Amino acid sequence: MSLWIRGGLVIDPANDLELVADLHVVNGRIAAVVAAGSVRPDDSDLVIQAEGLWVVPGLIDMHVHLREPGYEYKETVATGTAAAVAGGFTAVACMANTLPVNDSAAVTEFILERARMAGLARVYPVGAVSKGLQGKELAEMGEMHRAGIVAVSDDGQPIEDASLMRRALEYASTFGLPVIAHEEDRALSQGGVMNEGEWSFRLGLRGIPKAAEEAMVARDLAILERTGGHLHIAHISTAGSVELVRAAKRRGLPVTAEATPHHFSLTEAAVAGYNTHAKMNPPLRTEEDVRALREGLLDGTIDCIATDHAPHHTDEKLCEFDRAANGIIGLETALPLTLAMAREIGWSRKQMIAALSTNPARILRVPGGSLTVGAPADITLIDPELTWLVEAESLHSRSRNTPFLGRELRGRAVMTLVGGEIKWRLGEPGEGERT
């Protein structure tokens, strides 16, 4: 099985490559990257013409909620990975807050089996830090590691017990597993439903102060000084947190961080009118924070972009704001939102693809993230100029909870290959228009 992707702009940050080239895939692996037109494909080869497109290592989203097992009415591994490949993602890491919680090898194996059955994106389960996400006893990380987890996290819940966080960092390092931390001091955020500030006052909603995140980031960095291991800060949302991580990296601490497209694209003002699609935890913050996240991405303080794809049923969003579920879907809008941000901050294409692919692969120590010869042929073809309308009907996720419905976005994955197989191909009329 041999295929060529011809004439595209190949962008491969891992090999510091950005040039128009032909990419050869044989038996599901990258076989060669050669000068455009220099090799004539065999007649039996499948040839994909990629002129005007970017050819990049498959995007990797290290923070999604696939909701299976337990919440199949929101999303399943199959629908979530369908959304992933449609958004250009060839691999996702799924969080442990399912029902039952992914705190055992059995649940990990179940998720991996579902992923095999779906046969779309690669799925890397994240195991729970604590049994049942209760924040009390460590879950059996070693057993889950043998079953295939790539990190541990109680995401959705902060680890309130500082001593548990300490032990988690120490113990997880035995298996080289990063601890992904949802940083929130519940004593400060208690009852809050949006960022605390001008808008929470105007809307009469309980606020979540930035200090709720920053206090916890500071605590965990202090713990990390002693423990070593690998702390990964999930969905970083405030300027103060970015500064803490920047300083910690300067001291050489083993910390990485991710930012979501919604946190670097929207502010708390999106809540106006009680828009439950702008409700998430951590909440959307202020202009100042958006600027700081962008600076953090630009200078590498923030390593990668992750969506925190959080599907919820319409009924869980079409209700009073303070009762609405937290979170939005993100897999199918992450790429154009990142492109828009990259244009605004003057990010190079290589930096951008590194944050969407190379860096998450490095953080999770999973294959992919590069177009190195011999690597699995996980490849995304991007049309950076395609404009398209985000419509409920055209989303692949089982849920529709996104504030970007009805918005016209620019840039889209037009083909996604996993292991050399085409898993998504933009083709239906109305799915986009070149400008």
Added chain:
Amino acid sequence: MNFSRRHLLGLEGFNREEILFLLDTAASFKEISEREIKKVPTLRGKTVVAAFFEPSTRTRISFEIAAKRMSADFVSLSGSTSSATKGETLLDTARNLAAMQPDILVLRHPSAGAPHLLAQCLECSVVNAGDGCHEHPTQALLDLLTIREQKGRIEGLVVAIVGDILHSRVARSNLYALRTLGAEVRLVGPRTLLPPECAALAFTTTDLREGVAGADVVMLLRLQRERQVGNFIPSVDEYARYYCLTEAHLRLAKPDVIVMHPGPLNRGIEISSEVADGPYSVILDQVANGVAVRMAVLYLLGTGARRADAETERPQLAAIGRARRRASR
């Protein structure tokens, strides 16, 4: 002036003309309540449903009397007796009420934004009778009407709003409307109940004396003791020690200062009895004006042209609604 609003959800965003038109309309209706036969046929054949998911005496009775004086049919349900106690969602309850074709739904609800949710999902007009800590527009309108009657104007007056600003929907509605009409607003309360964001909207102080000095109007807020969990104040007694309005404070204000309170009173906590029952108090005028204001609101919404703009206000949710309707066909 053509009053084109379909709902009354809050006063933030209302312009000067709209507020004055509401006040003028209310003022013209006051006379009806002074007649021997206190009833006009203006809203005959219109149905007003009041859904109160929080305890209320004054506001609910005031709406009921207002509706009946305008000859509207008035039905009310309260949270404790409604099917909300059986687990029905607010939206389902409201859709069921809406299916009975009311013209106006008056909603009081503990969640900020609940009336906004219903306004985008229902065909009828929605009146916010208090949503969580957000707004209470008819209360602010009756306060404004009372101030204007007493002072002849609102522009240029110094109005001190005192108490739990953080949790007060009365404070927010008054703050927006008073600013729009050109009054100088001061917000007074302990720091825990006076968030820093307030400073962008009004003069703020923690000192009651400074707050009332030279004021034309002192507007007290009820200390909502149920909202004080979370160490906002050490004790009600200490709150009273610093924020209970007494005659001594009023000597610092303008000689013709008026004192207002939305009720119910906590005597000896935010207001001393000598002030509540004294010559400065206009508390009962406020109550009387409440009926006139609500008559005006029901009249303007009940007789206004129906506009099919429900879906233009929240396109995203409307899009979901359309998709679901399609899916269910």
